[in-house]
Amino acid sequence: MATTTIEKQEAHPTAPELIDDSVRYTPLVDILETGDGFTFYADLPGVKAGDLDVTYEDDTLTIEAKVQPRQPRDQEYLLKEYGVGTFSRSFIINAPVNGEAIRAELKNGELKLFVPKTEAAKTRKIPIKAS
Amino acid sequence: MARLSDLFAPLPLFRDDFVERALGTTLGGFAEEGFPSLNIWDANDKVFVEAELSGVAPADLDVSVAGADLTISGNRKAVDPANGTKARQERPSGQFSRTVTLPWETEADKVEAVLRDGVLTITLTKAVQCRPKKVTVRAT
Numbered sequence: 001m002a003t004t005t006i007e008k009q010e011a012h013p014t015a016p017e018l019i020d021d022s023v024r025y026t027p028l029v030d031i032l033e034t035g036d037g038f039t040f041y042a043d044l045p046g047v048k049a050g051d052l053d054v055t056y057e058d059d060t061l062t063i064e065a066k067v068q069p070r071q072p073r074d075q076e077y078l079l080k081e082y083g084v085g086t087f088s089r090s091f092i093i094n095a096p097v098n099g100e101a102i103r104a105e106l107k108n109g110e111l112k113l114f115v116p117k118t119e120a121a122k123t124r125k126i127p128i129k130a131s
Numbered sequence: 132m133a134r135l136s137d138l139f140a141p142l143p144l145f146r147d148d149f150v151e152r153a154l155g156t157t158l159g160g161f162a163e164e165g166f167p168s169l170n171i172w173d174a175n176d177k178v179f180v181e182a183e184l185s186g187v188a189p190a191d192l193d194v195s196v197a198g199a200d201l202t203i204s205g206n207r208k209a210v211d212p213a214n215g216t217k218a219r220q221e222r223p224s225g226q227f228s229r230t231v232t233l234p235w236e237t238e239a240d241k242v243e244a245v246l247r248d249g250v251l252t253i254t255l256t257k258a259v260q261c262r263p264k265k266v267t268v269r270a271t
Binding site: 035048110 | 219
């Protein structure tokens with residue numbers, strides 16, 4: 001099956017991107033494609049359902065999730081290997097999908113999004129007639 | 132409060148030491164420093180260790196303490212492709228284990244670990260002999 005999802009972000013997935021003076025973190029994402037649609041799995045630690053925003057517009061799926069800082073801004077660390085902040089990532093999906101029927105499930109900091117393909121785009125098995 | 136630059140060389144809380152000490156597996160592509168990434172800070176007699184562990188159930192996670200060593204290990208299940216194809220695979224999966232040596236011995240029976248929304252927060256209590264003690268200065 002041909003890969004039909006195009007990545008819009010060029011930045012390394014784990015590097016924070018500076019936008020409007022506030023840092024945005026790019027969540028790691030797995031994408032699975034079946035005949036019926038695409039399933040996106042995104043790691044969004046610390047995100048609650050109320051802080052999550054998923055939109056689909058102009059062939060672009062956008063995941064945005066606010067994360068409140070968990071420690072005071074001036075906290076001093078013995079070791080600091082990651083930052084905490086808003087997650088943001090967009091994907092251009094160049095297969096016809098039904099944006100109205102996207103299903104989202106957020107559990108234990110993991111987002112699962114199912115983006116169904118439109119009927120016309122679904123895999124259709126072609127019956128082979130023997131002659 | 133101890134800072135990285137204040138620690139004497141033998142106390143292993145330097146980043147390079149983590150690369151050597153971390154027992155991160157290469158299975159599924161975990162980062163070289165070891166998985167999971169950690170943020171560590173202390174306040175008075177407590178030490179806090181935080182890790183981002185999305186998609187790991189408490190049953191698949193193990194946190195253990197021995198003296199000044201804290202070990203976080205577990206298994207993160209990979210996505211089952213079922214009858215589909217993986218168009219993109221970025222998230223690591225599989226067995227992981229990471230051990231860090233803290234600058235203080237801790238009391239093993241006073242460790243709390245909470246996993247919420249994919250964030251693991253471990254609160255440890257410094258052993259009595261490691262806590263800061265006020266010293267009264269006498270004038271003679």
